[in-house]
Amino acid sequence: MKIVLLVPDGVAVRNYIYSDFIQELHQANFEVVLYHQIPTPAIQEIKKVHGNLLSEYLRIPDFKEHFISRILRESIAYARLLQNSDKLQNKTIMLFWNGKSKGFKRTILLRISEVAGFVISQKYSWILKLEKWYESTILNHPTTKIIEAELSKLNPDYILNLHQRAVITAPIIAIASKNGIKNGTVIFSWDNIPKARLLSKYDSYFVWSDLMQSELEIVYPEINSAAIKVVGTPQFEFYFKDQFKLSKEEFFATYNLDPSKKTICFSANDAFSPYEAIYLEDLCESLLTIDEPNRAQILFRRCPVDLSNRFDVVLSKYPKLVISIDPDWRIASALENTFTEIYPSFLDISLLVNTVLHSDVVVNLGSTMAHDFAVYNKPCLYLNYDPIEPSSLKVKDVYGFQHFRSMSGIAAVGWINNRLDFKEKIQQALDSSEIIGPDRLQWMQKIVKYPLQNNSKNLVQEISFLCTSV
Known part of the structure; x- marks a missing residue:
């Protein structure tokens, strides 16, 4: 076959x-x-x-789609978002519509799509008809x-x-x-x-x-x-394979981490989340209030497709506290920064596996890394406050996204609800990990098929x- x-x-x-x-x-x-x-x-x-x-x-x-095909596709997407937000009773679904644009042509395209999408959203059968029309334009x-x-x-x-x-x-x-x-x-x-x-x-x-x-x-x-x-x-299978695992001593020596200290993994999201550097600095400032001998270290892992310099100031400010281990994703062409040109090396699997294996807790804003850590039954602390006001991305909207409804009724993660929470919640996660998100495995089993x-x-x-x- x-x-x-x-x-x-x-x-x-x-x-x-x-x-x-x-x-x-x-x-x-x-x-x-x-x-x-x-x-x-x-x-x-x-x-x-x-x-x-x-x-x-x-x-x-x-x-490359013809203009009509593109309008059809975007109109269908807008109509379905309206339908989905109604069917699932979740207004945050509309946040997945990227209606902002710097280009005049794209702005016009999106406005047309919004109007057309609103009209066809009134009847589901109209959406299906437009999808058949879209497919016919593709075939031509x-x-x-x-x-x-x-x-x-x-x-x-x-x-x-x-x-x-x-x-x-x-x-x-x-x-x-x-x-x-x-x-x-x-x-x-x-x-x-x-x-x-x-x-x-x-x-x-x-x-x-x-x-x-x-x-x-x-x-x-x-x-x-x-x-x-x-x-x-298949993405969680790597965690069970010895070929990707290093001893803690070897991994820490390779990346200049201190084996005598507890380790907090701060995993960042892509540019959709604009305040990641502020969150990282808040964590750093909180840890500095702890005596140096008892202070945990931070292993920073950026989002693999985020190639910005937005963390540079924080990383240079706290060089002894934060160790950055960049994902080993490569750009084939320096002239382009697109998903088709960015790809992971095989080495990055080992980097990720050992980051999770040898860190004690992960801190992030609603990241899938909570599940990666749950594979090894390790706790996650979700950031749950707006670091600036007014905020262009509200945490209440982030955790209102449909996929987080899977946490309903269970204590899947711990929550850092303001800057003052860091010290206490981090200490709890490091000293008594079982009390932070005790239902993390139950959540994981809802999200993905076991074993x-x-x-x-x-x-x-x-x-x-x-x-x-x-």
Whole structure:
């Protein structure tokens, strides 16, 4: 059997391509083809990891939507956000609409999309009709002829999209569906369902959990529940593999951390969260009130795709307190700063695993890293105050996002509700970790299918069954 994996950018590489997923496909007798838009150095890195387990690397042709297609897509997204906020009774869903723009053309496009989206949101059937119209415009695009010829030559048994939000995958799925090629998509992250960026219709949808399946059924009622497969996600499998683990002594010596001190991991978000540097400085100032011998150290890990210099001032101000271990994500072209040019090295898996393994607590603003630490049953402290007023990003909105409703009724994390909370809550997490977010494993088990080690195998088993069924 032959499977084509769609890898539109570097973000999909770490969670799927570096995981056990490729090995499991090989063991299930799949010939694996990478249909991608990632740079040559990323391909070389993948070949180092997997050798000849992937039979072919084929670049996805460049695809640029026509103006009408773009208006249709954005109108559908706006309409679905309105629908989703109503269906899920959650007004924060509308914050995922990026209605701001510096360019005149994009501003006009977004205003048109908002008006059209509002109108079609009045009836769900109108949204579905617009989605069919969008697909027809995609199929009429000149690029689809190239893609159709390539798929005909490849003749795959299955096509799996590893990042459902990427526009460049839309024509591939449209052609696959037209030609009867079985296809599916993973839902890439735990917060993706309400964001209205599921661009294509698939034969199958591979989700993290029963909770995600339920949400998908609510906001996409046209999807048959039998098409939704709960398989988990491979991204947590790395934590169980000795090949990625270093001893605490070796890891700390390599990165100039003090093995005699407790370690706080401060994990940052991307630029969507503008006040991360202020939070980091608040933590530093709080720790400085503790006597040096008893003072914990901070291991700072920035968001891999945040290449800004916004933390530089804080890091230079507290060089003995904060040790920065940057994710090993690389930019293939200095001329571009796009997701297609940024990719993770295989080494970054080890950096992340050892960061979690050898830190005692993680502090962040609503980050998925809470789940990474929960794998090792370690506590997370969520930042829960606005560091400046007026604030362009309110924490009440952040924790109002749909995916945080999964914490309802359980104590999944600890909360730092103001600057004065740091000292006490950090001390509790370091001295009595069981009282900070005691229900963290219960939360994790709601978010992703257990056991975590089996998720690649779950996905491959489902695909194998789909390929062989009539």
